[in-house]
Amino acid sequence: MGPAQGSSRVRLVGLLRNGPPFGPTRPGFWRSPLRGPWLTSVLGAVLLVGIPLMFVTGLLSYAAYNPDLGANDRTPDRGWLGFYLFSWPTDPHWLYRLTQGVHVTLGIVLIPVLLAKLWSVVPKLFSWPPVKSVGHALERLSVLLLVGGVLFEFATGVLNVQLDYIFPGSFYALHFYGAWVFIGAFVVHIAFRIPLTVRMLRGGGLRDELRGQSRTGGASSSDPTGLVSPRPAVPTMSRRGALGMVGAGSLVLLAVTAGQSIGGWLRPTALLAPRGQDPGPGPNGFQVNKTAASVGIRAVDMGVAWRLVVRGGGRERVLTREEVLALPQHGAALPIACVEGWSTEDQEWSGVRLSDLAALVGFTLRPPGVFVQSAQLSGSFRSTTLRDNQVRDPRSLLALRVNGADLSPDHGFPARIIVPANPGVHNTKWVTRLTFGENV
Structure with missing residues (x-):
């Protein structure tokens, strides 16, 4: 080993021993008093219900495309990932309208919850040292796949809904493979975090939070997550206010999306729907995807x-x-x-x-x-x-x-x-x- 290599190794060991070197890797960098295991657990509980429902309805959509029939297959080499495929039924006649409407609407409604959840745990993405053990490395890898997978799935889904076909390949193949990568990382993450989430939610405090009577303060031994800032800034809103903002964002997205699936008098409210516009009068006056x-x-x-x-x-x-x-x-x-x-x-x-x-x-x-x-x-x-x-x-x-x-x-x-x-x-x-x- 040469002198330069030895010097680099000494500096690396020093960084690992002396703590985080700079910026976002230092716990004090993240100063919001709202972050903590309780808020993260509440947001996680919402996603724990919503994401599996999105995943199941997405798989049903894939099955409805009859991908095991040659002309319809846009997902080559899917192998055992297509284990569940079945002959898509024709009854009830509104089945695909329901399952795909739920899939798309729920995906859009969950966007504020997802962004809030990522914001609440962003300090963990910069934790130091990056790897502490083999088990920690596996957990970090699952988080990387989880964050990358969820951003990819939501981004490609929203682009497809808005008819922005900018994908380097078939949307169906990319979204299908991405969904399996994401759900695998999601299951691993839940296995690590579900005990803490249950403990936080059972520990009470929901009534105090919703009444705006929650307390904020520096990190303590009661914070097993490392999300609470050791020197929090002065709060500008309560956790109740933060949850209210997230909930309001989801309700607004629901109001401007759901009409495209429900129809009737709600259809004009679907402001984000690419096919929500007035299709014109007459017997043929209903939505068209591709014109002649x-x-x-x-x-x-x-x-x-x-x-x-x-x-x-x-x-x-x-x-x-x-x-x-x-x-x-x-x-x-x-x-x-x-x-x-x-x-x-x-x-x-x-x-x-x-x-x-x-x-x-x-x-x-x-x-x-x-x-x-x-x-x-x-x-x-x-x-x-x-x-x-x-x-x-x-x-x-x-x-x-x-x-x-x-x-x-x-x-x-x-x-x-x-x-x-x-x-x-x-x-x-x-x-x-x-x-x-x-x-x-």
Whole structure:
């Protein structure tokens, strides 16, 4: 070992022995009198309820996308992470509207709680020395994955809700893998912290806090977390006020978000919803995700030249729109619900049952799944795959009309898929080809 290396080692040992060297690594740097195990435990208890519910509804959303069907898979090599996948049901018809509405709305409402929680524990992120033992190193690693994972999941989720597709890859794959990394770190963190959280909440003081009668002071032996400042600044608000600010922030976000999922008279209140604007009057006056112009659909392609190709079992039928209209027509009252959290009220669709179209190519008893292709020229989800249980549902239609009128170009004229409890992107618009039993 040379003199320079020996000198560096001596300085490092000195830093570790003499305490934190500077700035945020020193306990006295963080002077807010509000920080402490009680406030952190209250915020943590809220997240302990909210985050698992978000995780479960997120997994359900992933299952609803039928990712084990080839055309829908945006998550390669997921392996055992997809252990829970199941055939997404068609009943109740509002199921995806509910689960995805809860997922998105809850995620946005929890943002103030999450930020407050991170603020309350920020001194621990700079604790000194960085690593004290192997166990401490594992705990620090779990915190790193926890903080990084939660920021990634919330940030990508909010960007997706606002239709800001800036991701370097598929949002579905990134969000899916990120969720599993985050929830793993979350479980480890809870295992370390749940005893302290329970002790803090059981220890009383909630009534005093809410009455504004809490006491603040320097760190003492009763603070096992190291969050209480040894020299706190003069308080400018109570913990009751801090909790009130966080709660008010969450309520405001709820008020300007939930209407996009609930609909009705609350829809105009969804100020943050990208599809919360007035869609206009008339039978086709409800929310649209992608317009015909935005994905390269030309009127000439969807006019008299349009043909529907139905294939399967070695057979093929080519139908004009008039021939499709001549087939038995059926109706279904169904909503459209999208991954971004917005949804429509039930619309009255009419068209040909998918099971009847399957019968045209010989599948009369138990129609199989179907591979759906669109005339869409750009963007994602130009094709999709539906399961056999979706095809067999009598409400699953190749819709030609909505609310008594022909579909508008933006709603998929001349024909689109509508399936109960189906994510909106799989209700394919501008359909040109249906292939039953192949590529499914």
